[in-house]
Amino acid sequence: MNISRRAIFWLLLPAFLIITMGLVGPLLWLFYFSLLASDAGIPTSEMLTSANYARLFSDFHALAVYGNTFKVSIYVTFFAIAFGYPLATWIAKLKGRKSAILTLVVISPLLVSIVITSYGWLVVLGTNGILNKSLMTLGLINQPIKWLYSTLAIVIGLTHIVLPFMVLSLLSALEKIDRNVIEAAAVLGAKPLKQFYHVTLPLSLPGLISGIALSFTICMSAYVTPAVLGPSGPQFITTLIFNQFVTFFDWGMGSSMAIALFLLGMGLVFLFLKAAYRYGGIAAGGQV
Amino acid sequence: MIKQMNLQSRRQVLQKGLLSAVSIGAPAITSAQGKTLVTTGYGGLHEKWFRAAVIDPFEKKTGAKIQFKYGAAGEWLTSAIANREDPEIDVPMLSLPVAMRAITIEGIFLDLDNTKMSNIVDIDPMFFDLYKRRAVGFNYGDFGICYRTDKVNPAPTSWKDLWNPEHAGKLLLPDLTAGAVLEVIVIASLINGGSENNLEPGWEALKKLKPNVLRYFKNNTEPVGLFERAEATIGAWFSARSYAIKDSNVPLNYVIPKEGAPVGVLSFHIARNTKQRDLAYEFVNFAISREAQEKFANGVEYGPCNVKAQLTGRAKERVPPVNRLIRIDWAKIQPQIPAMQQRWQRDIVS
Secondary structure (H helix, E strand, O other): OHHHHHHHHHHHHHHHHHHHHHHHHHHHHHHHHHOEEEEOOEEEEEEEOOHHHHHHHOOHHHHHHHHHHHHHHHHHHHHHHHHHHHHHHHHHHOOHHHHHHHHHHHHHHHHOOHHHHHHHHHHHHOOOOHHHHHHHHOOOOOOOOOOOOOHHHHHHHHHHHHHHHHHHHHHHHHOOOOHHHHHHHHHOOOOHHHHHHHHHHHHHHHHHHHHHHHHHHHHHOOOHHHHHHOOOOOOOHHHHHHHHHHOOOOHHHHHHHHHHHHHHHHHHHHHHHHHHHHHHHHHOOOOO | OHHHHHHHHHHHHHHHHHHHHHHHHOHHHHHHOOOEEEEEOOOOHHHHHHHHHHHHHHHHHHOOEEEEEOOOHHHHHHHHHHOOOOOOOOEOEEEHHHHHHHOOOOOOEOOOOHHHOHHHHHEOOHHHHOOOOOOEEEEEEEEEEEEEOOOOOOOOOOHHHHHOHHHOOOEEEEOHHHOOHHHHHHHHHHOOOOEOOEOHHHHHHHHHHHHHEEEEEOOOOHHHHHHHOOOOOEEEEEHHHHHHHHOOOOOEEEEOOOOOEEEEEEEEOOEOOOOOHHHHHHHHHHHOOHHHHHHHHHHHOOEEOEOOOOOOHHHHHHOOOHHHEEOOOHHHHHHHHHHHHHHHHHHHHO
16 A cells, blocks of 8 residues: 555656646746736836736726637537537447547547648638638529638637547547436337437536536637637737737736636636536436 | 767867867857857748858858747747846847837847947948847838739729728738738828828728728738638738749739838847857848848848848849838837737727
8 A cells, every 4th residue: 555655656746747847837927927017028016916907807808808718619619519419429329440430530630730720721711712612603602701710710610629529528428328228218218309318418417518628628728720710809818818928018917817817717627527526426326 | 888988088089179170270160169049030031041141151151050940029029038037049030010119128138239240330320220229130121012913903003002992801911910010000191191190090091991801910921821812812011022922923913002111121139148149249240241131132032231232133123222112200109119009909900
């Protein structure tokens, strides 16, 4: 027992050190900087102040950008569920090779850099892009639609990135469901919709909730996709933070924005985990 | 292990021997030998000719190693501020609006000592005084109108042509990170009865221009694809960038509008706490020399800041002399920069 504990300590140490030095340390520094008055990244006083946060919460433009980021994250998560759930259900029913091949297809977007997938969408969604050309050839539209540089383009691009995470989380939950439980429901006279609503859905909730948590946090902190596909103005919190540092050299404001985003993300993950724990407990019959 | 050490020490002895042999013959080489200097620049044609005209010959001459970093001026200035005690970049090359901001920040860059740069006497004083002598210009480019010749007919002649409703959803303008935004605001003001002191007419005009804008591009590679695919048909852009696409056989042309084109300048700044101060001066002095300026300017087809550098051939046709360009009164713009950038973000691109 003692030996294994010591082994665990040494095994965890590298991860602990990396997280402390690479994440906690810089985060604390960022927090400290968000409490300083500064000009062009150089602190003007050593006194701590909440002025940057006061500026942030009275800045309606910035708050609107937070709201927009939140809105887009909800849309993306919704579409990820809408596309991901049927896909995961289908893959879960398949066996052996077919299931492995399909899983590989689903995670394939993760094998390509986000920068490249985003530029790919640029070509697809453009005025003279494949999508508009096809729709015009089919006679469905007379004039090209402006897909590019819109919130819709961000939603499309991010859904593409988030979908594998959603499918994988759902798959892990769906594959665990005992077929006999569903058959029992059928034997007792439940129609497919009722089977789904009363049996499959509750049992897959832990996977669904972790999928939502992943999707949400990935969306909130996405940078490349909104920058490449989104509207020109900073409508996404990450692009706004980038501008605070690199264009306005207002590091105080940028730091406070980053900390606010971090706390928001942490809060959401906490809520989702709490929910997953609760429903997970029910789904597993009290065993978590 | 022992064998390896032997080899290594043997190599060291050889190196030292070589070094001392060389140092007798050419003292200049040993002073910079083995030293690395970090500078910055842009990809594509710029990099190709910067390497050919400045980096390679400088390395050959001094034995120093020049490291070239990609990115954008705003990022380099951010790095210069963050790492001011121990600079990551010794000689950042900044573009005009960022450079204007950079020279107002104390303790980041050196006040340049012209006694350490013998070639400064050949530099058009405008490109030194502009920066209050805290930076020196490397080259200048004109910022005019680029358009698809197969889509825009007749060709644009005035900045006012950008407001033509025919270009709805087809126009490209720079965003803050791509440079030249301040120039666009000033031009919009100048052609609508305003001035550097009165930018209101410009703001009004730019708001009216929004329906025409396809994209406020965030970097100077974004327009390349958009022009090639004819998503964009007209845009405000730098001459050499436009010509680079034209030369790849895209039906594109570039014009200097009749009101004139503002000038974009790239400038060298030296980090105050660089450990290679002498080498940094030597590098800057080399880059502003007549030979380097001539080779770079003729290659990239941008204007040299060295008045003795001669343009030839196609570069001579394409690069306008400094006096044909709009000279923006930067002294008047400088205090307004943060407010202008904020307003641009809120009222124009959002």
